[in-house]
Amino acid sequence: MEAQQKVYKQKEAPLLRTQKKPKRILRTIAGLFLLLFYFTLSSFALVLYGPFENMRRTVVGAVLTSRHPQYIEPFYSAETLNKYRPISMETMSEGTMHAGNFSQVHDAGIDVIPITTTKYSGSLLVIKDPKRLHVAVTKDLGNVGETVSGMVKRENAIAGINAGGFYDVKGKGTGGMPLGVTLSRGKYIGGYQGIAQPMIGLTKEGALVVGKYKYEELQKLGVQDAVSFGPQLVRDGQPFLKEEDDSWGIAPRSAIGQREDGAILLLALSGRGKNGIGASLLDCEEVMIENGATVAANLDGGYSTELYYKNEFLVEPSNPLGERYVATSFIVDGVGK
Numbered sequence: 006m007e008a009q010q011k012v013y014k015q016k017e018a019p020l021l022r023t024q025k026k027p028k029r030i031l032r033t034i035a036g037l038f039l040l041l042f043y044f045t046l047s048s049f050a051l052v053l054y055g056p057f058e059n060m061r062r063t064v065v066g067a068v069l070t071s072r073h074p075q076y077i078e079p080f081y082s083a084e085t086l087n088k089y090r091p092i093s094m095e096t097m098s099e100g101t102m103h104a105g106n107f108s109q110v111h112d113a114g115i116d117v118i119p120i121t122t123t124k125y126s127g128s129l130l131v132i133k134d135p136k137r138l139h140v141a142v143t144k145d146l147g148n149v150g151e152t153v154s155g156m157v158k159r160e161n162a163i164a165g166i167n168a169g170g171f172y173d174v175k176g177k178g179t180g181g182m183p184l185g186v187t188l189s190r191g192k193y194i195g196g197y198q199g200i201a202q203p204m205i206g207l208t209k210e211g212a213l214v215v216g217k218y219k220y221e222e223l224q225k226l227g228v229q230d231a232v233s234f235g236p237q238l239v240r241d242g243q244p245f246l247k248e249e250d251d252s253w254g255i256a257p258r259s260a261i262g263q264r265e266d267g268a269i270l271l272l273a274l275s276g277r278g279k280n281g282i283g284a285s286l287l288d289c290e291e292v293m294i295e296n297g298a299t300v301a302a303n304l305d306g307g308y309s310t311e312l313y314y315k316n317e318f319l320v321e322p323s324n325p326l327g328e329r330y331v332a333t334s335f336i337v338d339g340v341g342k
Contacts, residue, residue: 092250094170094303095203096236097217107211107267110134113340115164117319120274120292124255125281127274128312128319129296130164130337135211135269137338140168140189140230143181143331150180150330154313157336164314164337166271167259169205169232170305171332183332185233186220196220196233205261205302206231213263215240215302232304232333238262238290239301246290255283257310257323261335262293262301270298271335273312273320305331 112133120127132138141156143149150171157165170184186196188206196202198220206214206228214228215237223231237245239262257277262270272292276283286303293301308324309331322328 092236092246092252094235095217096246096250097203097215097302098237098240098245099201099217105210105212105265105267107135108209110136110211110267115314115337117314118296120272122281125258125274125276125284125288127272127280127284128314129292130166130271130312130314130319131264131296132164132269132271132337133267135207135213135263135267136209138207138211138230138269138335139338140187140232141165141334141336142183142187142189142194143333145181146183146194146332148181150332152328152330153311153334154318154328156334157313160336161339162336163339164271164312165334166261166273166312167305167309167329167331168333168335169234179330180332183232186223186231187233187333188223188228188231189333191229193220202233203235203237204228204231204233205235205304211267213261213269213300215300230335232335234304235302236286237300237302238286239293239298242294242299244287244290244294246286248287251285251287253286255285256307257320258284258286258289258306259304259310259312260289260293260301261304262296262298264297265299270296270301271312271337273310275310275320275323277307277323279321279323304335 110133114133116131118129118131120129141160143151144159145151153165153167169187171180172182172184173179183195185202186198186204187194201217201219204214204216204218204223206223207230208214208227209229210227214223214226238260239245255276257279258274260272262272264270270293272289274284274289275281289303290301308322308329310320311318311322311328312320
């Protein structure tokens with residue numbers, strides 16, 4: 006009997022050792038999880054309440070301009086939130102217009118300028134003849150939006166960038182209705198006409214108009230294509246925004262500008278893990294001024310940002326689901342159209 010018990014004990018010993026291994030592994034995983042949780046919580050607290058004011062302004066501003074501002078609101082008082090609340094896209098000068106008549110410009114050239122930094126990358130498309138630029142509107146207006154590449158192909162254009170903001174019809178989130186007054190090739194698309202709104206438009210002679218205007222004022226200026234968005238970035242070749250205005254955080258960005266010779270600048274900067282973390286409004290302002298913009302304005306950004314040229318993305322959408330359905334885009338007509 007004693008011999009049999011020894012045999013049993015010898016057989017049980019290895020089994021007990023193997024039972025201990027899963028427990029050690031579980032304890033190790035649990036310890037790593039707690040360490041990660043502590044690190045995340047500490048970093049979050051450091052950003053929200055630490056001494057790094059610029060970092061806090063960037064992070065809080067980014068959340069407040071996202072679709073989920075409620076995630077940050079419980080951590081601050083209303084007074085503090087107002088301090089970090091992003092500037093309005095209506096931050097524009099009254100009656101700003103890039104003076105000039107470019108009806109005699111017939112240069113069909115288009116330049117592609119790559120933009121590369123440690124924070125973001127992107128492209129600047131330079132369209133020499135500004136009269137080639139027009140606003141395209143979703144073909145299912147009032148229902149659902151359309152992709153920028155879809156608008157470019159449908160209009161037989163050569164390039165396109167997302168343009169103004171949009172309403173989500175019935176909460177579908179598909180960009181079926183443009184935000185504010187919208188004009189396309191001289192046709193009134195929609196929007197309330199009675200109040201001054203942040204406008205980005207082009208006259209028949211190719212001058213880029215940026216500022217707050219009523220519809221009747223746009224008509225007097227001869228604006229043929231327009232969307233409502235902002236804020237303004239450049240006026241008379243000088244920065245329009247101040248450092249304290251840069252409260253939109255870091256994200257993919259789109260912008261439009263014009264040089265003194267009339268050339269249109271279409272800028273798209275990537276972010277949210279797509280070739281960088283993203284750009285601020287001041288980043289866009291800086292790029293525009295460095296490339297000779299005398300006037301410039303911010304366009305809709307985030308998941309809407311993209312730049313499409315010759316059937317390829319110079320800057321592809323950051324949206325993991327692909328191109329976003331938007332209400333409007335700025336498109337560049339092909340030569341001879």
